[in-house]
Amino acid sequence: AQTVTQSQPEMSVQEAETVTLSCTYDTSESDxxxxxxxxxxxxxxxxxxxxxxxxxxNATENRFSxxxxxxxxxxxLKISDSQLGDxxxxxxxxxxxxxxxxxxxxxxTQLTVNP
Amino acid sequence: xxxxxxxxxxxxxxxxxxVKIECRSLDFQATTMFWYRQFPKQSLMLMATSNxxxxxxxxxxxxxxxxxxNHASLTLSTLTxxxxxxxxxxxxICSARTGPLNNSPLHFGNGTRLTVT
Numbered sequence: 001a002q003t004v005t006q007s008q009p010e011m012s013v014q015e016a017e018t019v020t021l022s023c024t025y026d027t028s029e030s031d032x033x034x035x036x037x038x039x040x041x042x043x044x045x046x047x048x049x050x051x052x053x054x055x056x057x058n059a060t061e062n063r064f065s066x067x068x069x070x071x072x073x074x075x076x077l078k079i080s081d082s083q084l085g086d087x088x089x090x091x092x093x094x095x096x097x098x099x100x101x102x103x104x105x106x107x108x109t110q111l112t113v114n115p
Numbered sequence: 116x117x118x119x120x121x122x123x124x125x126x127x128x129x130x131x132x133x134v135k136i137e138c139r140s141l142d143f144q145a146t147t148m149f150w151y152r153q154f155p156k157q158s159l160m161l162m163a164t165s166n167x168x169x170x171x172x173x174x175x176x177x178x179x180x181x182x183x184x185n186h187a188s189l190t191l192s193t194l195t196x197x198x199x200x201x202x203x204x205x206x207x208i209c210s211a212r213t214g215p216l217n218n219s220p221l222h223f224g225n226g227t228r229l230t231v232t
Contacts, residue, residue: 043206045159045223091158101147101212101221105158 002027004094006106013082014114020067021077021109023092029053031097034068034075039108040088048090051075079111087113118142119211121224128199128231136194136227138209144189145211149221150182153206162207165192199231 003026013019025034036048051059051068058066063080079086092106118141128134138148146167151159163184164172171184181203183195192211196203208226212219 043208043226043228045208045210047220101219102149102161102164103159103210103221104161107158108156110156 002029002094002096002104004092004104004106006090006092006109008109009107010110010112012112012114013079015082015084017082018078018080019082019111021079021090021092021111023075023077023106025073025075025092025094025106027073027094027096029096033095033097034066035093035095035103036064036066036075036077037091037093037105038086038088039091045091049077082113084113084115087111119145119209119222119224121209121227123227124225125228126230128229130200130231131198133195133197134199134229136196136207136209136229138192138194138211138224140190140211140213140222143211143213145192145213146189147212148186148192149210149212150184150192150194151208151210153208153226155206159208162194167192196229199229201231204229204231 005024032053034051038046038048049059049061049064065078067076089108089110091108093103095103120139122137148165150162152162153159162177165184165186167186173179186192206228210221210223
């Protein structure tokens with residue numbers, strides 16, 4: 001079974017600084033997708049960024065970028081120029097190519113942004 | 116963009132009663148929806164996959180007779196917590212796949228906070 005591990009229950013960053021959230025996963029599959037979701041206090045799940053395993057290039061969405069290391073099964077999220085609105089719980093998620101969209105989530109990292 | 120509406124956003128019920136939670140795709144047809152459960156400060160755990168016109172597929176350890184799922188139309192899936200008990204108190208979130216392909220984007224509802232007294 002696939003597992004997703006986020007080893008940092010809590011992280012904090014100063015506004016305008018950069019922070020990196022860690023995620024590792026375990027799978028025997030070669031084709032899969034990785035995601036970072038943000039869950040603010042409203043509890044709404046918001047997709048931050050997505051990475052296809054077959055792509056070597058790291059995904060980027062404005063201030064959010066990932067460092068995808070397929071061999072190491074590592075998928076970290078870097079948030080640049082952190083903003084107060086970035087404060088939320090962040091979940092790393094895995095989806096197998098043939099899983100029919102079933103997501104396996106990590107335990108989550110609570111990010112605090114200090115003004 | 117694709118919108119998933121979940122109703123109610125919160126509900127309080129007495130132990131032994133049943134509660135129905137609705138998940139609607141407002142501007143797209145969702146042949147597949149997913150139901151998750153989230154305890155405070157914990158991750159989302161998949162409970163079941165809801166397929167339109169067929170029986171739901173439950174994850175291991177989830178009681179299908181307790182958590183009844185109905186997906187009678189392409190825009191609506193319901194989760195009924197039957198004979199609710201305090202340990203069923205949790206945050207329930209649905210998500211819907213916006214297309215027929217396995218890699219079609221997923222969108223989440225706003226969740227339902229269930230409190231059983």
